Amino acid sequence: MSDLSLLRAALTTTVFSGDVPFVLAVRFAVEAPVVFDVDVSIDIVDSASAAVVAHAQLAAAGWDVSWLPRGEYEAHALAARVGLPSGRYIAHVALWHRSGGESVKVGEAALPFEVASPMQGGLQPAWQLTSAEGTTPIEALPWKRGAQDWFYKHFDHAARTTASYLLGDSPLLRGRILDVGCGDGITDLGVALRWRPQELVGIDPFRGYERLIEIARQSHLPIERLPDNLRFLPASANEIPFDDDHFDVVLSWGSVEHIAGGYAKAMTEMRRVLRPGGLLMIHPGLYYSDVGNHLGEFPFAQQEPYVHLKRPREWLREQVLAGEPVRMDRSGDHATPAQYWQWFTELNPITVPGFERELRELGFEPWRVALRTHDRVEYTRELQPYSFVDLAVGELYVSAYNRKR
Numbered sequence: 227m228s229d230l231s232l233l234r235a236a237l238t239t240t241v242f243s244g245d246v247p248f249v250l251a252v253r254f255a256v257e258a259p260v261v262f263d264v265d266v267s268i269d270i271v272d273s274a275s276a277a278v279v280a281h282a283q284l285a286a287a288g289w290d291v292s293w294l295p296r297g298e299y300e301a302h303a304l305a306a307r308v309g310l311p312s313g314r315y316i317a318h319v320a321l322w323h324r325s326g327g328e329s330v331k332v333g334e335a336a337l338p339f340e341v342a343s344p345m346q347g348g349l350q351p352a353w354q355l356t357s358a359e360g361t362t363p364i365e366a367l368p369w370k371r372g373a374q375d376w377f378y379k380h381f382d383h384a385a386r387t388t389a390s391y392l393l394g395d396s397p398l399l400r401g402r403i404l405d406v407g408c409g410d411g412i413t414d415l416g417v418a419l420r421w422r423p424q425e426l427v428g429i430d431p432f433r434g435y436e437r438l439i440e441i442a443r444q445s446h447l448p449i450e451r452l453p454d455n456l457r458f459l460p461a462s463a464n465e466i467p468f469d470d471d472h473f474d475v476v477l478s479w480g481s482v483e484h485i486a487g488g489y490a491k492a493m494t495e496m497r498r499v500l501r502p503g504g505l506l507m508i509h510p511g512l513y514y515s516d517v518g519n520h521l522g523e524f525p526f527a528q529q530e531p532y533v534h535l536k537r538p539r540e541w542l543r544e545q546v547l548a549g550e551p552v553r554m555d556r557s558g559d560h561a562t563p564a565q566y567w568q569w570f571t572e573l574n575p576i577t578v579p580g581f582e583r584e585l586r587e588l589g590f591e592p593w594r595v596a597l598r599t600h601d602r603v604e605y606t607r608e609l610q611p612y613s614f615v616d617l618a619v620g621e622l623y624v625s626a627y628n629r630k631r
Contacts, residue, residue: 228257228258228332229256229257229258229261229323229325229332230254230255230256230257230258230261230264230321230323230332230333231254231255231257231321231332231333232252232253232254232319232321232332232333232334232335233253233254233255233298234251234252234253235250235251235252235253235319235335235337236250236251236337237249237250237317237337237339238250238251239339240338240339240340241339241340241342242307242308242339242340242341242342242345243341243342243343243345244307244343244345245306245307246307246308247304247305247306247307248303248304248305248306248307248308248349248351249302249303249304249305250268250302250303250317250319250337250351251300251301251302252266252300252301252302252303252319252321253298253299253300253358254298254299254300254301254321254333255297255298255299256294256295256296256297256298256299257296258296259295259296259448259449260293260294260295260296260419260447260448260449261293261294261323261325262292262293262323262324262325262419262420263291263292263293263322263323263324263329264284264291264293264294264321264322264323265283265284265285265291265321265322265323266283266284266301266303266319266320266321266322266353267281267282267283267284267319267320267322268280268281268282268283268303268317268318268319268351269281269317269318269320270310270315270316270317270318270349271315271316271317271318272313272314272315273313273314273315273316273338274313274314279310279315280309280310280349282303282349282350282351284301284303284353284355287351287352287353288353289353289355290369291355291369292369292378292382292386293367293369293382293447294367295361295362295367295446295447295448296361296448297357297358297360297361297362298357298358298360298361299355299356299357299358299361299364300355300356300358301353301354301355302353302354302355302356303351303352303353304351304352304353304354305349305350305351305352307345308341308345308349309345309346309349310341310344310345310349311341311344312341312342312343312344313340313341314338314339314340314341315338315339315340315341316336316337316338316339317336317337317338317339318334318335318336318337319334319335319336319337320333320334321333321334324420325422326400326420326421326422327389327390327395327399327400327420327421328395362446366446367445367446368381368382368445368446369382376412377412377441377442377445377447380410380412380413380416381412381413381415381416381445381447382416384412384413384416384479385413385416385417385420386416386420387623388413388417388477388479388507388509389417389420389421391594391596391623392507392594392596392623392624392625393475393505393507393594393625394594394625395421396475396505398474398475398504398505399417399421399423399474399475400421400422400423400424401423401424401425401473401474401475402423402424402425402426402427402472402473402474402475403417403423403425403426403427403473403474403475403476403477404426404427404428404429404466404468404472404473404475404476404477404496404499404500405417405426405427405428405429405476405477405478405479406429406463406466406476406477406478406481406482406492406496407429407430407463407478407479407480407481407482407484407485408428408429408430408434408435408458408481409430409432409434409435409480409481410434410435410437410438410441410559411428411430411434411435411438411456411458412438412441412442413477413479414426414428414435414456414458415438415442415447415452415453415456417477418453418455418456419453422455423455423475424455425455425457426455426456426457427457427458427459427468428456428457428458428459429458429459429460429461429462429463429466429467430458430460430461430481431460431461431462432460433458433460434559435458436458437559438452438458439451439452463478463481463482463485463489463491463492463495463496464485464491464492464495465495466495466496466498466499468499469499470498470499471499471500471501471502471504471630472499472501473499473500473501473504474500474501474504474505475500475504475505475506475507476496476499476500476504476505476506476507477506477507477508478496478506478507478508478509478510479507479508479509480509480510480511482508482510482511482574482576483510483511483512483513483573483574483576484511484569484572484573484574485572485574486572488574489510489574490584493584493585493588494588497588497589497590497628497630500628501628501630502628502629502630503627503628503629504627504628505593505625505626505627505628506590506624506625506626506627506628507623507624507625508623508624508625508626509621509622509623509624510576510581510622511573511576512576512577512578512616512619512620512621512622513573513574513575513576513577514532514535514575514577514612514613514616514617515600515616515617515619515620515621516531516532516600516617516620517620518534518573519533519534519542519570519573520566520569520570520573521533521534521542521546521566521570523551523552523553523566524545524546524549524551524552524566525549525552526545526549528552531604532608532609532617534570535608535609535612536606536608536609542570543567546563546566546567546570547563547564547567548563549563550563551563551566577613577615577616578597578615578616578619578622579615581622581624585624585626589628589629589630589631590626590627590628590629591626591627591629592624592625592626593625593626593627594623594624594625595622595623595624595625596621596622596623597619597621597622597623598619598620598621599618599619599620600617600618600619600620603617603618
């Protein structure tokens with residue numbers, strides 16, 4: 227059984243003239259439980275010269291079809307007119323998805339048509355994607371709801387940022403992967419299903435991953451159990467229960483800032499279990515950024531950037547413990563104000579220069595680095611003691627090779 231198959235591709239007419247609209251329907255079936263990064267492409271070829279005279283693509287039109295569950299779907303390309311000189315053409319339609327980190331063509335069709343009279347304007351169709359009756363509606367899928375959806379932010383954004391943007395779809399992702407501080411495990415599930423590593427282990431002492439199957443079902447991801455290549459352990463980053471050089475890749479997304487008492491031992495452990503030449507991808511929370519306090523769900527923190535650097539700690543404590551956060555969607559996980567305060571008090575004051583120095587001293591060789599900076603920092607009196615860089619950099623992402631001697 228294939229993961230994805232093209233059922234039908236058809237033009238509403240084969241002869242275009244005047245204001246006859248270009249309408250192409252592509253119907254396809256997802257036969258696996260889930261497929262990733264689905265795309266449809268159209269290449270218009272001049273029959274006489276065999277030259278490609280126009281190209282259109284679902285993804286290029288803004289449809290980031292991150293994944294689709296089992297079912298049937300139809301994509302429509304719609305344009306007011308063909309916008310080509312008179313002649314005979316063939317519309318080559320192809321269906322694509324990504325498997326194991328690689329783009330795969332899974333179906334194609336050739337649709338001949340004719341332009342009876344010259345038309346101006348080119349071919350830039352708008353696209354629609356709909357679900358057939360009995361299939362999960364497109365509007366219900368997390369990626370369609372966008373960046374405010376917790377499942378999307380982790381299963382799609384974090385997984386793809388980690389593996390593609392920062393690790394470049396490295397062949398090492400097909401080996402053994404460790405995620406340190408995996409939380410609810412949603413990102414690990416995204417990596418395991420998309421890149422199909424030999425083994426992916428997530429560790430976190432707080433066992434948030436125990437709800438992962440339930441969370442996936444609520445998000446319309448049809449899985450009954452974890453993939454065979456994915457497992458979780460309630461282990462500490464300070465004592466990783468694996469032999470030296472066991473993993474090809476180690477991940478850590480938003481976790482080292484939360485390790486109570488500091489993260490030096492955890493970084494040493496990550497390096498120990500990562501093989502020579504293996505890759506580390508790490509995204510540490512930066513304490514001195516405007517959101518570095520991790521209290522952004524409280525109104526007082528939303529209203530006053532860098533509030534944790536401006537206000538006395540006792541004032542912050544009173545605001546947190548007496549307040550009620552405007553909770554973002556966390557797939558059903560709701561912390562108490564007391565937990566928020568505990569997490570704040572345990573935060574490690576990570577900075578970009580300090581973290582870079584620590585990585586290099588451990589023997590990591592940076593490969594890719596990405597920074598998200600704030601548009602502008604308003605230097606109030608309370609912020610005068612702090613560095614430009616510390617305040618202006620909101621997020622840091624690093625991939626690095628482990629250069630063991």
